[in-house]
Amino acid sequence: MYKGIRFIKFSLILLVGIFFSQTSISQDTSALSGTEISEVYNQLKALELDPAKIARVENLVLKKNVATFHLKKGEIYLAKPVSGKITGAVFVGEGFFEFSPANDIEKYQLEKFTTSSSLKEEFDKLYLRFSDSTDKELLALSFEEGNIPGEARDVLNSGRKRVKENLHFNTDLIFNLDLRILSDMVGEERKGMFWAEISLESGKRIFFLYDPKDFEEIKLMQEFATGISPALPKGIDLVCSFENEVNNKEDKDEIKINHYRMDTGITSSGNLSSACEVDLSFIKSGLRIITFDMAEKLEVSQVKDESGKELSFVQEKGFTEVGVILENLSIENQTAKLTFTYSGDVMNKNIYGDYYMESSSFWYPQYGYNRRATFDLTFRTPKGFGFISIGEKVVEKKEKDFLLTRWVEDKPVAIASFNMGSFEVMDFKNEGLPDVSVYHVAESHRQFTSDYNRLSVIFPEMDLMAQDKHIKENIGADVINSLNFFQNVFGKCPFKKISVTEIPTAYGQGFPGLLHLSWVTFQNEVKGATEYFRAHEVSHQWWGHIVGWKDYHDQWLSEGLSTYSGAWYTQMYFKDNKTFFNIIEHWKNNILGKGDFNTKGTKAGPLWLGYRLDSSKSLDYHILVYQKGAYVIHMLRNMMMDFKTMSDDKFTRMMQDFVQTYNFKEASTEDFKRIVDKHFGEDMGWFFDQWVYGIEIPTYVVSWEKEQTEDGKFIVNLKVKQENVAGGFKMVVPVVLNFGEDRYSIYKVLVDKPLTEIKLPKVPLSPKGIVFNPFNSVLCEVKYK
Secondary structure (H helix, E strand, C coil), X not given: CCCCCCCCCCCCCCCCCCCCCCCCCCCCHHHCCHHHHHHHHHHHHCCCEEEEEEEEEEEEEEEECCEEEEEEEEEEEEECCECCECCEEEEEEEEEEEECCCCHHHHHHHHHHHCCCCEEEEEEEEEEEECCCHHHHHHCCCCECCCCCHHHHHHHHHHHXXXXXXXXXXXXXXXXXXXXXXXXXXXXXXXXXXXXXXXECCCCEEEEEECCCCCCCEEEEEEECCCCCCCCCCEEEEEEEECCCCCCCCCCCCEEEEEEEEEEEECCCCEEEEEEEEEEEECCCCCCEEEEECCXXXXXXXXXXXXXXXXXXXXXXXXXXXXXXXXXXXXXXXEEEEXXXXXXXXXXXXXXXXXXXXXXXXXXXXXXXXXXXXXEXXXXXXXXXXXEECCEEEEEEECCCEEEEEEEEEEEECCCCEEEECCEEEEECXXXXXXXXXXXXXXXXXXXHHHHHHHHHHCCCCCCCCCCCCHHHHHHHHHHHHHHHHHHHHCCCCCCEEEEEEECCCCCEEECCEEEEECHHHCCCCCCHHHHHHHHHHHCCCEXXXXXXXXXXHCHHHHHHXXXXXXXXXXXXXXXXXXXXXXXXXXXXXXXXXXXXCCCHHHHCCHHHHHHHECCCCECHHHHHHHHHHHHHHHHHHHHCECCCCECHHHHHHHHHHHHHCCCEEECHHHHHHHHHHHHCCCCHHHHHHHCCCCCCCEEEEEEEEEECCCCCEEEEEEEEEECCCCCCCEEEEEEEEEECCEEEEEEEEECCCEEEEECCCECCCCCEEEECCCCCCCCEEEEC
């Protein structure tokens, strides 16, 4: 039961929210100095409720795009103004929240988390932060002065704490809310945002965000208990995220980074210190704050502009953002230089003393998502350790206490990294291919093998791995062979050298001209799996670095294509279809939810959802983005294959066209579809709707009978019942007629109805049997009747 505070006077107000109008600032904060803007930020951080601004409300409605807040009765407490701007409020009382997603994918997501495709939830508390017109809407209320109750203060303080701790604990949603509001307060382009923490009567919390600076302006989040420890913050699921308008592809970038010039020192303890000069150009006018992202452990000590003037900046512990306060408002198309000085521990060691990076990519300030730049990188690293980075090494010399190297990458790439260790190096050269160098931490493996031999005597049941004696040669061979194969099917690799380095972890990562391969692949080999893994990382030179992806929805183009490329390489290398089809079958089982632990497979959602497929409900990002993404490519390849000659020429021409068209550019799913349309000669929207934006997997129930014709030949009558998919679902499926003695015919049939009856062409021999979908050409289940 809600109990309100008492007032001398009472006003009943009905207010309908204005739809995100631009906000006017009562004080000209854009003219403030950097020091003064920093003080405004500190005031935002220390926000307090205003005892002079308490209003009782009844039937107040705040509408924010697809979200509506109905405040049935209660009290609103406004925050004290900062530079004349009210940026927060607390509501305590009774109300309900309504939310309805704009598209079917997000409705499916909402139902997955809440069991309903639209929300109507009762709440008793709201924590609101905003830089949009909400202040104007609320200031129309009638206010009284009074005491701020402890409950309202608790809502403010705990809400502020949750933004920092809970979002940071579990998701990629971490952002500094005060910094975001500050950017609207001090810039000319004030695209007001709105944040709401909604405490439901059930005890749960949900969160709503509208931010027109984000490429997906609307987000709905939900709190969940992690189950790890009650002392830890609760996790946050990103339930829905979508654009304000359907197919709104407005570019939200405010700057473009053109070039990085860095002078970086790394100590033997793993501490990194750097002076990083960022050459940029402004896409928009009227900015006073630019926000960059860096690893949390890196602490910025100074930021200077091109004149050497020191700039104010905001870097808050627990956030990855660094907000640089410009001396003046930005001007469109103008260029600028910023120099960051920073340091922090970004490298650690394992038990054998091998270095590994805690953040292999965010060791320098980055802007936006996956944006390209050129690099000029100078490193001073400890003597006695090898060092490798992206780009061409143009300087290497030993100085008194360190090794100095300089690396230049003049092609625009989205990410830079390096590696350091006690490497033994083996070089490989093949005409027409990039040079390959394999960097192996041999001593650590010798120590591990010694430990293995000792432990295997004491514990003979332990499943450890003795090191392969020719591991460097095998790695070099796989890299060379896969480079050769991928150049033939995708096009020439533009990087002059590929450095293959070992990292003491169980995963791999491909950077431009630089591979981080796991310790495991440098220890031992498993036929098929080892070649598949190495080739996957090699193929990222094409899928990720030559052809990039636009946003998280399109990352399947990189990971799906690389996963399929790795499998395709194993098929070609071993000339062994069994290994290849075992990989495909493994993908299928996982996608159907019959494989790995805690996964739902396709039921988790369309692969287009990207990283959002990992949540408290299931962990399906890898299965769907990597494996279903790869299966989509497999289906396209099979649809284009000439089964008479088993030729992939049409498919490889399509992939080469994709590489050439988006050479050192970012491609979206729709960009890839346009290439597919071109080479299929039709609109392939139906295929992408089913397999990229959809979740359905067909089951085919197949029966057949043969009849002999008057001329002694045979006709097969095929019946295919299509189940578990909606009407209109269709696919081209191969069928093999077996005649015995290694004789067969292959046909392609279109299945596009609940029941498809097909007469196959006459054949001169009597079929002994049929195989429907013989090459796993379609992601499906097949049953024979």
